[in-house]
Amino acid sequence: MNAITISNLKKTYANGTQALKEINLEVTAGDFFALLGANGAGKTTVIGILTSIVNKTSGSVKIFDIDIEKDHMAAKKMIGVVPQEMNFNMFEQVQDIVVAQAGYFGIDHKTAIRDSEIILKQVELWEKRKSPSRTLSGGMKRRLMIARALINKPKLLILDEPTAGVDVELRYGMWEYLRQLNAQGTTILLTTHYLEEVEQMCKNAAIIKTGEIIKYDRVKNLLQLLEQETYVVHVEKIQAIETIKMYNPKVIDDTTFEVDISKKERLNDFILKISNAGMIVTDIRPKGNRLEKLFLKILKQ
Amino acid sequence: MTSQENYVAYQTIIRKEVVRFMRIWTQTLLPPVITQTLYFIIFGKFIGSQIGGINGISYMSFIVPGLVMMAIINNSFANVVSSFFGAKFQRSVEELLVSSTPHWIILAGYVSGGVLRGVVVGTLVFIVSFFFTVPHIYHPFLIIVFMVLTSILFSLGGFINAIFAKKFDDVAIFPTFILTPLSYLGGVFYSIHSLPEVWQNLSKLNPILYMINGFRYGFYGISDVNVSVSILILITLIIILAVYSLDLLKKGTGLRS
Numbered sequence: 070m071n072a073i074t075i076s077n078l079k080k081t082y083a084n085g086t087q088a089l090k091e092i093n094l095e096v097t098a099g100d101f102f103a104l105l106g107a108n109g110a111g112k113t114t115v116i117g118i119l120t121s122i123v124n125k126t127s128g129s130v131k132i133f134d135i136d137i138e139k140d141h142m143a144a145k146k147m148i149g150v151v152p153q154e155m156n157f158n159m160f161e162q163v164q165d166i167v168v169a170q171a172g173y174f175g176i177d178h179k180t181a182i183r184d185s186e187i188i189l190k191q192v193e194l195w196e197k198r199k200s201p202s203r204t205l206s207g208g209m210k211r212r213l214m215i216a217r218a219l220i221n222k223p224k225l226l227i228l229d230e231p232t233a234g235v236d237v238e239l240r241y242g243m244w245e246y247l248r249q250l251n252a253q254g255t256t257i258l259l260t261t262h263y264l265e266e267v268e269q270m271c272k273n274a275a276i277i278k279t280g281e282i283i284k285y286d287r288v289k290n291l292l293q294l295l296e297q298e299t300y301v302v303h304v305e306k307i308q309a310i311e312t313i314k315m316y317n318p319k320v321i322d323d324t325t326f327e328v329d330i331s332k333k334e335r336l337n338d339f340i341l342k343i344s345n346a347g348m349i350v351t352d353i354r355p356k357g358n359r360l361e362k363l364f365l366k367i368l369k370q
Numbered sequence: 371m372t373s374q375e376n377y378v379a380y381q382t383i384i385r386k387e388v389v390r391f392m393r394i395w396t397q398t399l400l401p402p403v404i405t406q407t408l409y410f411i412i413f414g415k416f417i418g419s420q421i422g423g424i425n426g427i428s429y430m431s432f433i434v435p436g437l438v439m440m441a442i443i444n445n446s447f448a449n450v451v452s453s454f455f456g457a458k459f460q461r462s463v464e465e466l467l468v469s470s471t472p473h474w475i476i477l478a479g480y481v482s483g484g485v486l487r488g489v490v491v492g493t494l495v496f497i498v499s500f501f502f503t504v505p506h507i508y509h510p511f512l513i514i515v516f517m518v519l520t521s522i523l524f525s526l527g528g529f530i531n532a533i534f535a536k537k538f539d540d541v542a543i544f545p546t547f548i549l550t551p552l553s554y555l556g557g558v559f560y561s562i563h564s565l566p567e568v569w570q571n572l573s574k575l576n577p578i579l580y581m582i583n584g585f586r587y588g589f590y591g592i593s594d595v596n597v598s599v600s601i602l603i604l605i606t607l608i609i610i611l612a613v614y615s616l617d618l619l620k621k622g623t624g625l626r627s
Contacts (some may be wrong), residue, residue, distance in 0.1 A: 074492055082627060095486035117627070120467075120468045121467055121468060121626070122464055122468065122626055122627075124465055124622055124626050124627070129439055142371055142470045142472065143470075145468060145469060145470045148468065149400055150468050152461075152464065154461065155461075156460070156462055156464045156465070157460070157462050157465065158456075158457070158462040159460060160393075163390075166465075169382055169385075169465070170469065172378055172381065172382025172383075172385075172470035173379050173382060173465060173470070173471045174375070174379075174469050174470055174471075175371050175372070175374070175375020175376065175378045175379055175470065175471075176375075176378065177378050178378070178381075204449050217465070221469075264502055268429055280605045281422070326449055347396075
């Protein structure tokens, strides 16, 4: 079963901006799916339509086979959303925000109080339950929005850049939590600018560019599209660098340089060549964030 | 949603609304009571003592229903317009939009919040009036009917205003340029029978006149207009505004892009 089925979806805003040009997309139930794209590509519009914040111009959207137009109340019950921008009342207390959201889904007050305690403890906000939301740090506000999105036990969790502005330690903690949710059966749709996040967590991904889906595949397959990888090489002293110019070396400092090594080549050959040049290797590692490179490559095409 | 779930959602909105206006009671409950008290002192006591009675009752007694009604109108309107526009401004309205709460429950919840504030402020002003006069109560049921229907109507007005408002200035335009003048010209301080015939007829185009006079009838059994007509006008306007509000919510006007 598909968690999301988008067919021929179009959106043109009142000012004439065509945000989505007839996109089609399927996200299987249980998937951890990434929707990638540059700013203004149409990611937030897709999410807005899925969550009833944006009206579609044409096309159809189904959530677990329920058409959002025909039975939007039933479709909404399956969704939890963490938007890009903070959208809670800054004067309300943390637990009140989560409990009120439960109420909007028809969950009785007693159950809402009990469930909010469980979720706030999971996202480590229980100690802050009586604090006005405006007093929370950026990372805490993000976690509050996650807690609020989970209070109705959604089958589909939509996260629009959930880790934007969140420090590294917290980001890793959030990744772990989201992985657990996905393992428990929650389908997750994620948009992010941290492509490392996608590489670490997502099974499938789509890349959207100016309102069109231009790539849609398994993350593993997308990475195969990279023809070469950048390595950071540390040596005791750089010398005879011109002898490895076929690797497009970029000198960082006296002992460090970067090289692009084709996937068709063996790493061993490269090491042999720099050894022959008289350089002694002290460390070598991939530069990382391969998806970012791929993303830029696809967008440039 | 089941009817039980709808009821929970409705309760949730009302609870939030009541907590909101009670939390900031120095901005929501106290100022209207002080303002109306000043009216009692200046118009009722200082000026009213020189005017004499109207329709057989003292001037102070005459203005009590009008001032209570004015407080109800302003506060039911203000509660909904500020709360719903505030939710739009902070985007916390999205909490409701992404939820499974039906549109009519959203409307009913906000309107009920407005009615509660209107009735609470109206009651407080009425209590304060006992320091100046002892108003007679002719028809308590009609008093309650006019209190509730008027606050429903102006809560709906506040809701529509909030939907169309794009900035804080837009929230103040309707109360400043329409609501306040119509309230003053709606017979709070005078009987329209004291006006020339042309102005009497023009006054009859003002819907607030019917609310104030209907309400006054509940106290003293006197009115410049037919009370049944007043109730009919109120109910008709409520139906029109409620249907319009629901249509705006369905289309997502001012809420969805």
